[in-house]
C-alpha cells in the first residue's frame with residue numbers, strides 16, 4: 001500500500017509523514033506545531049466541548065501528574081468525540097477546520113463515491129491542482145485515505161472537522177433522491193433509460209447536470225422547466241428550434257426545479273425570482289450557466305441559459321466594422337492605453353463589442369477585469385464581475401475596484417452617470433486601459449457629454465483614444481426574405497447620401513421580411529452592430545484646442561473625422577441582408 005503523506009496546508013504547519021501507529025505520539029510531538037495545548041482547551045471551552053468546572057479540574061490534575069492538560073483531557077475521557085479528534089489532529093499538526101457546509105462547492109461531491117464518503121466520514125472541501133483537501137472527523141483512517149488517493153489520482157491533504165459539519169456536508173452532497181419512479185419518466189430528445197440511470201446514480205442533481213451538458217453538446221442555448229399539460233417538461237431552445245428533452249408527471253415539478261437550483265447552489269425559498277451564475281466542468285473545459293428560478297402565481301419554473309464561451313463567438317472582424325474601421329481600431333488598441341468609449345441607444349450588444357476589442361488586444365496571461373450588468377459570455381481567464389457585486393464589494397467605486405484588483409485592462413459595460421465616467425477617465429490617466437459603455441443617442445451627444453466632464457480638456461484628449469456610437473440593425477432571414485420591385489423614396493434622405501442611394505437603386509434589389517419556421521415567423525435571423533467611429537488622432541486632438549465654441553467645434557471635428565457606419569450599411573443593402581426601412585436612419 002502506498003504510504004500516505006500529509007501535505008502542507010493553508011496557513012499552518014508543514015507536516016511530516018505520519019506514522020500509521022498512533023502509539024507514542026505524545027512523546028514524539030513536534031516542537032513546531034502551532035498553538036499551545038492550553039489554548040486548545042480554551043477553544044473547547046468556548047465551543048462548549050468542556051465546562052469551566054471540568055477545565056479547572058483537568059488543569060489541576062494535569063499539573064499534579066506533570067503531563068500536558070490536553071493529554072490528560074484525552075485520557076480522562078471527558079471530552080466530546082469531536083474535541084478528541086481535534087486534540088489528536090492538533091498534536092500531529094493536522095489543522096482543524098471550521099467550514100461552512102454551504103460554502104463547499106457541490107462539484108466536489110463527484111470526487112468520491114457516496115458510500116466511501118459516508119463510511120469514512122470524509123468529504124472533499126477544496127480542490128487545487130493535483131490535490132484535494134479532505135475534511136475528516138477521524139484522521140487515523142490511513143488505509144481509507146490511501147485508497148482515496150489511489151482512486152482519485154489526487155494527493156490528499158487532511159483537515160479535521162466536527163462530525164456534525166461533515167454530516168451536514170454529506171447531506172448537501174448527496175441529497176434525498178428525486179422521488180420519481182423510473183416508470184414515470186417520459187423521454188424526449190433524451191432517452192428515458194438514460195434519464196433513469198442518471199437518477200439512479202446521482203439523483204436529481206445528476207439529472208439536472210446531465211441535462212445541461214446534453215444541452216451544451218446539442219447547441220441548445222436555453223433550458224426551461226415548466227408545466228405542459230399534465231406534465232412538467234424540460235424544453236431545450238436553440239434559437240431556431242425548441243425541442244422537448246424530457247418530461248415527468250406534474251407532481252414532480254417542484255422537485256425537478258429544485259434539482260436545477262440545487263445544482264446551481266441556490267436555495268429556493270419563497271422569493272419570486274432567484275438568479276445565479278454557476279459553472280460545470282465538462283470534458284472540454286468549464287461551461288458557465290445562468291439560472292433563474294421564478295415563483296409566480298402559477299407555480300415554480302426555471303430557466304437555465306448556457307452562457308456562450310467567447311472564444312468561439314467573437315472577433316474584431318465579426319462585429320460589424322467595415323475594413324477601414326477594423327484597421328483603425330486595431331491600431332488604437334495596439335497602444336494598450338487610454339479610454340475607449342462605446343455609446344449606444346440601448347445597452348444591448350455593447351458588451352459584445354467591448355469583448356471583441358479586449359480579445360483583440362489582451363491575450364492569455366493578461367489580467368482583464370470586466371463589470372457587466374449580468375454575465376452574457378464567459379471569457380476564460382478574465383475576472384468577470386456583475387455590477388451588483390461591485391456595489392457590494394467596492395461600494396460601486398471604480399477607483400476602489402481598480403486599486404484593489406490592479407487590472408491590465410478594465411471593462412465597464414455601462415456607466416450610469418458623468419461622475420462614473422469621470423472616475424474612469426482618471427483610472428485611464430493612471431495607465432489602466434479602460435473600455436466602457438454609455439447610453440447615448442448619437443456620437444455628437446456622447447462627445448458633448450465627454451467634454452462637459454469636470455476635467456481639464458487637455459488631459460481628456462490625451463486620455464481618450466476612441467469614441468464610438470453603436471446601433472443594432474436586424475438582419476433578414478435568408479430563407480424567407482422577399483424581393484420587392486418598389487424602390488425606396490428619396491424623400492427625407494440626407495443631402496450627402498442622395499447620390500449614393502440613387503446609384504444603389506439602379507444596381508440592387510431591395511428586400512422585405514416575410515416569416516418562416518426557421519425564423520419563427522419573425523422574418524429576421526439576428527442582429528448586427530454598426531458603428532460610427534471617432535478616433536482621437538493627433539489631428540483631432542489639435543482641433544479640440546481651437547478657440548471655437550464647443551458645440552461648433554465638435555460638429556466640425558465630427559464632420560471632418562468621422563469614420564461612419566455608412567459603408568457597412570451600403571454593404572448590407574447590396575447583399576440584401578437588411579430592409580431599407582431598418583437602415584433608413586443611416587441615410588439622414
Ligand SMILES: [Zn+2]
Nearest residue numbers: 477480516519
Ligand atoms: Zn425566415
